[in-house]
Amino acid sequence: MRPTNLFTLVAWTYLIVAWVGKAIYFRGIEVSPAIYAVLFLIVIHRGMHRNARLRKEAFLLALVLLLPLGFSYFVGGLIVFLVLLFVLKRNLLRKAVLPAVFLAVSLVVFACIHWGIPLLRPELRYTSASVPFLVAGDILIGTMAVFPDFRLLILGEAVAFISTSRTVGLGVAVAYVIRMAYDNKLTFEELKKHKKAVLLGTTLLLGVFLVRHYVTIREYPTWRLGFLGSLLYRPASSYTVYEKLFHMGMPLGKGKLLFNPDPTGYVGRLFGKEVGYTYTLFGQPAYDFGVLGLIEALILGLAMGKASKNPFTGTFALTVAILSLDIGIEGQFLVAILLMAYLAEVREYG
Numbered sequence: 275m276r277p278t279n280l281f282t283l284v285a286w287t288y289l290i291v292a293w294v295g296k297a298i299y300f301r302g303i304e305v306s307p308a309i310y311a312v313l314f315l316i317v318i319h320r321g322m323h324r325n326a327r328l329r330k331e332a333f334l335l336a337l338v339l340l341l342p343l344g345f346s347y348f349v350g351g352l353i354v355f356l357v358l359l360f361v362l363k364r365n366l367l368r369k370a371v372l373p374a375v376f377l378a379v380s381l382v383v384f385a386c387i388h389w390g391i392p393l394l395r396p397e398l399r400y401t402s403a404s405v406p407f408l409v410a411g412d413i414l415i416g417t418m419a420v421f422p423d424f425r426l427l428i429l430g431e432a433v434a435f436i437s438t439s440r441t442v443g444l445g446v447a448v449a450y451v452i453r454m455a456y457d458n459k460l461t462f463e464e465l466k467k468h469k470k471a472v473l474l475g476t477t478l479l480l481g482v483f484l485v486r487h488y489v490t491i492r493e494y495p496t497w498r499l500g501f502l503g504s505l506l507y508r509p510a511s512s513y514t515v516y517e518k519l520f521h522m523g524m525p526l527g528k529g530k531l532l533f534n535p536d537p538t539g540y541v542g543r544l545f546g547k548e549v550g551y552t553y554t555l556f557g558q559p560a561y562d563f564g565v566l567g568l569i570e571a572l573i574l575g576l577a578m579g580k581a582s583k584n585p586f587t588g589t590f591a592l593t594v595a596i597l598s599l600d601i602g603i604e605g606q607f608l609v610a611i612l613l614m615a616y617l618a619e620v621r622e623y624g
Contacts, residue, residue, distance in 0.1 A: 277455045278322045278582050281592045284448075285315050285555070288509060288599045292554070295510025307520040311556045314571045321575020328576060330619045336612035342533035343605050351606065355613055362620045367420045367586060374417045375426070378410040382433055392437045396489045399438060400549075407433060411442030415449040419589035422453035424471055431478035438489045441597060443482035447475065449593045456585040509554075512600050515541060516557035523561035531558045533605040541602075553602040555595075574608070580615035587614040 275283075289311055293303050337355065340348040361370050389395075389403035398404060414430040430446030433439075454460045465472055487501050499507055519541070522528065534540045537558070538550030545551065559567025574595070581591035591614040594607050601607075 275455055275460055277452050277588055277592055278579065280452060280455055280460075281322075281578070281595055282315075282319055284596050285318070285599055289315065291506065292509040292513035295506040295508075296513050299507055299510050300514050304517050306524075307517045307556075307560070310520060310560060310567075311516070311554075313568060314556050314559065317568050317571035318575040318578070321572045322579040322582070324576065324579065328580070330580070330616045333577060333580070333612045333616035336609045336616075339533065339605060339609050339612075343535050347535070347606065351609060351613075355617075358617055359620060362586075362617055371417050371421045374413050375429070378413040378417075378433070379429075381406040381410045381413075382436070386436070392439075393435065393485065393489070396438065396493055399489075404437065404439070407437035407439055407442060411439065411445055414442075415445050415593055416590060418446060418449040419453055419586045419593075422450055422457070424450075424475070426450075427475055428478065431475075431482055434482045435478075435485055438482075438486050440483060440486050441601070443479055445593055445597050447479045448596050449589055450475070452589045452592050453585065456589065508552075509600055512552040512554045512557075512602070515545075515551045516554040516560065516602075518545070519553055519557045519561040523564050523567075525564045526566065527560075527562045527564040529562050531562050532603070532608065537602065537604050552600055555599045555603060558603045570603075570608075574603075574611065577612045577615040581611065581618045584618035587618040590614055 293308070296303050337348070337352060340351045361367055385403060385406035389398055389401070392398045392404065392407070410433050411430065414426060414433065418426055418430070427446060427450045431443055434441075434443030434446065451460065454464075483505065484501065487504055490504065491497050497504075519531075522544075531537055531540060536550075538552055541551040541553050541557075542549050553561075556567075559570045563570060578591055578595055582588035591611045594610050598604075598607050
């Protein structure tokens, strides 16, 4: 299966699951937001498979989009971009794997010593203590895009386990699967050959979700949904938030979400809550740009299509896009995907 087709399959599956959950736990599915979501995925698909004559330099403009997020975002993004540019031009990706893994582990160890372990202290998930774990997850996703070793998958799931982060656990697993697709190893024959590894990987990811469910019950004793119900409730909840953002943004949008440093918190505050609300891939374009949000879908599709030409940049961009299906597009997510489209053509990955 082609990596871009894998994204398409996951995206449509997510939308259908969100609809089912919405029908069970919330009011019926609203027609207009549903049509917009379907059109959004169609436009992304067309963009990914359109051989557009677009010079890679156009994607460099994405760096400017970091400025509204703040000086630290811009400087951090620029440094990461320049490091990746240097490494790609000199074909040093594989040599960078070990230092990157060491950095990820160091961040996790530092966070555990300095703040504590989120698994034992769930309240840490809502503070700056969660940042090192998320950064470590991003680094491991990048290493997986270069060197899809099963030991890295285990390490990534271990980080997700102690941080109770479904995002890290899912991101590392998705990156591993996409990279396998690039290596033509995502076939029934290969899965049968490595069925023990598949079973272990699935169990580890399931363990991360179980831990998160356990933590949720500890934090919210009134939570009544079981494990499977909670899995279905999450996309349904995010989709419900999207429907509300859709109505608030039509017809031409509010333009206040994409480059907000705390987008999920902003959405939560829109509804009078002090917690972050996820809003699906469609929520931000609909709220910020209304009908014109479909242009963002085209830009995303073109960038993902360009990035997918290179196994490293494609794995990273498609993983970010898949994570955004539920979380929603944030400014740094969009910038990351666009810059991967530029870096894909810097040097042929070997």
